[in-house]
Amino acid sequence: MVMRNAYMKARSANACELSALLRALCGLIFLMLAMWMPLRVAAQDNYEIQVYGADTVEPGSTMVELHSNFTVDGSKVSVDGLSPTQHALHETIEITQGINSWFETGFYIFTSARNGDGWDWVGDHIRPRFRAPDSWHWPVGISISNEVGYQRRKFSVDTWSWEIRPIIDKKIGPWYLAFNPAFDRALHGPDVSRGFEFSPNAKVSFDITPKVALGMEYYGAFGPVDNFDGLHDQQQQFFPSVDLNVSPDWEINFGVGVGATHGSDHLIVKGILGRRFSFHHKSGRVRTGTY
Numbered sequence: 001m002v003m004r005n006a007y008m009k010a011r012s013a014n015a016c017e018l019s020a021l022l023r024a025l026c027g028l029i030f031l032m033l034a035m036w037m038p039l040r041v042a043a044q045d046n047y048e049i050q051v052y053g054a055d056t057v058e059p060g061s062t063m064v065e066l067h068s069n070f071t072v073d074g075s076k077v078s079v080d081g082l083s084p085t086q087h088a089l090h091e092t093i094e095i096t097q098g099i100n101s102w103f104e105t106g107f108y109i110f111t112s113a114r115n116g117d118g119w120d121w122v123g124d125h126i127r128p129r130f131r132a133p134d135s136w137h138w139p140v141g142i143s144i145s146n147e148v149g150y151q152r153r154k155f156s157v158d159t160w161s162w163e164i165r166p167i168i169d170k171k172i173g174p175w176y177l178a179f180n181p182a183f184d185r186a187l188h189g190p191d192v193s194r195g196f197e198f199s200p201n202a203k204v205s206f207d208i209t210p211k212v213a214l215g216m217e218y219y220g221a222f223g224p225v226d227n228f229d230g231l232h233d234q235q236q237q238f239f240p241s242v243d244l245n246v247s248p249d250w251e252i253n254f255g256v257g258v259g260a261t262h263g264s265d266h267l268i269v270k271g272i273l274g275r276r277f278s279f280h281h282k283s284g285r286v287r288t289g290t291y
Contacts, residue, residue: 046069046071046085046090046265046268046270047067047069047090047092047108047110047112047122048067048092048094048108048110049067049069049217049219049239049255049257049268049270050067050253050272051178051180051201051202051203051217051218051219052143052145052165052167052178052180052201053141053167053169053178054131054132054140054141054142054143054167054168054169054178055131055141055143056098056101056102056103056104056129056130056131056143057096057097057098057104057276058098058101058278059098059099059100059101060098060278060279061097061098061276061277061278061279062095062096062097062098062276062277062279063094063095063096063098063251063274063275063276063277064093064094064095064096064274064275064276064277065093065094065095065096065251065272065273065274065275066091066092066093066094066272066273066274067090067091067092067093067094067270067271067272068089068090068091068092068270068271068272068273069089069090069268069269069270069271070087070088070089070090070268070269070270071085071086071087071088071090071265071267071268072087072266072267072268072269073086073265073266073267074086074087074088074265074266074267074268075265080157081153081154081157082154082155082156082157083112083114083117083120083154083155084114085265087114087115088112088113088114089112089113089114090110090111090112090113090122091111091112091113092108092109092110092111093108093109094106094107094108094274095107101133101134102130102131102132102133103128103129103130103131104128104129105126105127105128105129106126106127106128106129106145106147107124107125107126107127108124108125108126108127108149109121109124110122110123110124110125110151110155112155120152120154120155121152122151122152122155123149123150123151123152123155123156123159124149124150125147125148125149125150126147126148126149127145127146127147127148128145128146129143129144129145129146130143130144130145131143131144131167139170140168140169140170141167141168141169141170142166142167142168143166143167144164144165144166144167145163145164145165145167146162146163146164146165147162147163147165148160148161148162148163148187149161156189157189157190157191158186158187158188158189158190158191158192159188159189160186160187160188160189161184161185161186161187162184162185162187163182163183163184163185163199164182164183164184164196165180165182165183166180166181166182167179167180168180174206174207174208175204175205175206175207176203176204176205176206176207176213176215177203177204178201178202178203179200179201179202179203180200180201180202181198181200182198182199182200182201183196183197183198183199183225184196184197184199185197194223194224195224195225195226196224196225197221197222197223197224197225198220198221198222198223198224198225198228199219199220199221199222200218200220200222201217201218201219201220202217202218203215203216203217203218203241204216205241205243207245210245211244211245211246212242212243212244212245213242213243213245214240214241214242215240215241215242215243216238216239216240216241217238217239217240217241217255217257218237218238218239219235219236219237219239219257220234220235220236220237221234221235221263222234229263231261232261232262232263233261233262233263234261234263234264235259235261235263235264236259236260236261236264237257237258237259237260237264237265237268238257238258238260239255239256239257239258239268239270240255240256241253241254241255242254242255248276249275249276249278250274250275250276251272251273251274251275251276252271252272252273252274253271253272254270254271254272255269255270255271256268256269256270257269257270
């Protein structure tokens with residue numbers, strides 16, 4: 001009876017904590033959706049569609065990922081000299097090296113293929129990331145990444161950009177929650193004067209079996225932090241998704257995204273296939289989310 005009471009108390013505490021986190025996450029997304037200012041055409045940047053987890057790759061390990069997405073319904077004409085996204089296939093290679101228990105560095109190679117345009121190299125980014133070590137015993141996972149890189153003018157009006165991405169996540173029983181309130185800035189191009197722009201991402205998933213999780217991913221681009229774009233021209237995308245946890249060495253994610261605003265591509269199919277290569281004895285640290 002004592003053990004049963006303890007179990008019920010722990011379960012009740014987890015349920016309350018999950019409920020509070022879900023309310024906070026939903027409230028934040030609702031608040032962001034409710035805010036809009038003057039109009040502007042938003043640029044598309046669907047090369048690596050992923051909500052980050054706070055964990056980092058273990059030292060001595062290398063994570064190799066292929067990010068694939070196909071725009072079923074996107075922009076059909078060139079705007080501001082950008083290539084249309086309609087029926088564009090984007091393939092991104094991400095290679096992440098674990099440096100120590102709290103630091104990793106990732107490198108991206110972006111490509112795009114479209115009928116009539118051939119297969120193009122889009123650009124490259126580098127992304128160092130730090131996380132709060134396990135020894136700090138924080139109640140949530142915390143990390144922060146800085147991503148900087150180049151994209152060709154054909155695919156982005158701003159050829160050099162910088163992103164600061166705080167990452168917060170939490171695993172509560174079968175539930176997983178992640179929030180990435182990212183801030184990005186153009187370093188070279190017409191949008192330099194816009195300063196930092198707010199691009200939040202969020203994810204909620206539930207383990208229906210030990211190997212399969214169903215979730216919802218959200219991707220937004222609101223515009224300058226001091227003057228959001230009009231809702232009509234913001235990017236707001238929702239991706240029902242599936243994660244397959246077949247092995248700690250593999251990452252498999254699929255999703256179908258729907259754009260909710262005029263400034264978003266309206267239908268995208270995306271997938272992530274990742275494989276970890278370890279060159280030392282594994283520590284047994286459990287992953288809390290996608291990399």
